[in-house]
Amino acid sequence: MEYLDQDVSNCSIGRAVGLVGQPWALLILREAVRGVRRFSDLQEHLGVSRSVLSERLEDLVAHGLLELRSYQEPGRRRRGEYVLTEKGRDLYPVLSALRQWGDKYLADPEGPAVLATHHACGAPVHVTLMCEKGHPIASDQEVERRPGPSARPRTAEPKVRRSPGR
Numbered sequence: 001m002e003y004l005d006q007d008v009s010n011c012s013i014g015r016a017v018g019l020v021g022q023p024w025a026l027l028i029l030r031e032a033v034r035g036v037r038r039f040s041d042l043q044e045h046l047g048v049s050r051s052v053l054s055e056r057l058e059d060l061v062a063h064g065l066l067e068l069r070s071y072q073e074p075g076r077r078r079r080g081e082y083v084l085t086e087k088g089r090d091l092y093p094v095l096s097a098l099r100q101w102g103d104k105y106l107a108d109p110e111g112p113a114v115l116a117t118h119h120a121c122g123a124p125v126h127v128t129l130m131c132e133k134g135h136p137i138a139s140d141q142e143v144e145r146r147p148g149p150s151a152r153p154r155t156a157e158p159k160v161r162r163s164p165g166r
Helices: 012-020 025-033 039-046 050-062 092-105
Strands: 066-071 079-084
Touching (some): 012 025, 025 039, 025 050, 025 092, 050 079
């Protein structure tokens, strides 16, 4: 089956973009990776409205990327904090790839705002693509794509979508 004959409504990229491509979602995940867990800290650091932050956090919890956990400081009422789940932590390479691309093409003239280095040795961290046998992939031209087990033929013209993954 040729790619243009394939139905893309079940595309994993489209589904992922539908979730993490929502405004603020990746930035909330960036904050969670950096250890920012409390609603008030997220709101203050991101400068996002309470309603938008609340919606995004609800979505990220509902999809299993964050977990809402209860905590209580002495003498204070119980509150919630947002903690990355394994599913959320598995997005770290995606966040790192976006950072790496942004550092290369969008950073200030002085350089990037954050330097990512390996804690153990201090060397810069880079995202690399490789096959399961460990061969590095330098270009998309080195990747063969073929229909997977859930591929299905396109039967009609696709409906116009308002946003990817929906």
